[in-house]
Amino acid sequence: MKLRELPGRLIVGAYVLHAGMEKWKGEEATAEAVHGMAVKAYPVFQSMQPTRFLRLLAAGEMAVGATLLVPIVTTGVAGVALTGFSGALLGLYARIPGMRKEGSIWPARQGIAISKDSWMLAIGLGLIADALTRGRQNRSGGEEPLQGPAQRLRLRG
Numbered sequence: 001m002k003l004r005e006l007p008g009r010l011i012v013g014a015y016v017l018h019a020g021m022e023k024w025k026g027e028e029a030t031a032e033a034v035h036g037m038a039v040k041a042y043p044v045f046q047s048m049q050p051t052r053f054l055r056l057l058a059a060g061e062m063a064v065g066a067t068l069l070v071p072i073v074t075t076g077v078a079g080v081a082l083t084g085f086s087g088a089l090l091g092l093y094a095r096i097p098g099m100r101k102e103g104s105i106w107p108a109r110q111g112i113a114i115s116k117d118s119w120m121l122a123i124g125l126g127l128i129a130d131a132l133t134r135g136r137q138n139r140s141g142g143e144e145p146l147q148g149p150a151q152r153l154r155l156r157g
Helices: 003-024 028-041 050-069 075-095 109-115 117-133
Strands: none
Touching: 003 050, 003 075, 003 117, 028 050, 028 075, 050 075, 075 109, 075 117, 109 117
8 A cells, every 4th residue: 555545545444434333233214214215226225125235235334444444455456445335326326316406417405415425436546546557566676567457456466
């Protein structure tokens, strides 16, 4: 992990981990509200019980948060996790009526909180871009380019 990655990974990771921990303790009313919102954007979850949905969402949030916080997790893996998670959240913003001003990408009052998840998407994409453009140090101290997308994201080795 590079020093420049630390602030984003630390702050976003702690926030997402905490949000997941809070959802894990969520009550029935919270589960129904969160599930109800998610089903508007992702109807595939309609048949899932709200409490089960909330638990799975909480586990996913905690996993993404931990991925960002653990320094041995590569930049590419952390970036992919955060980008996927925040992309799904922005799907709520894009698909739920009333989140955006009519005919616009800009948030309506109701969508302001979710629209801010675009910042997490930007951080995730930045981590991926950093992993894709970073070279590997060779024995003489110089950088050598990585070969192939899997190596650039440091998913292997």
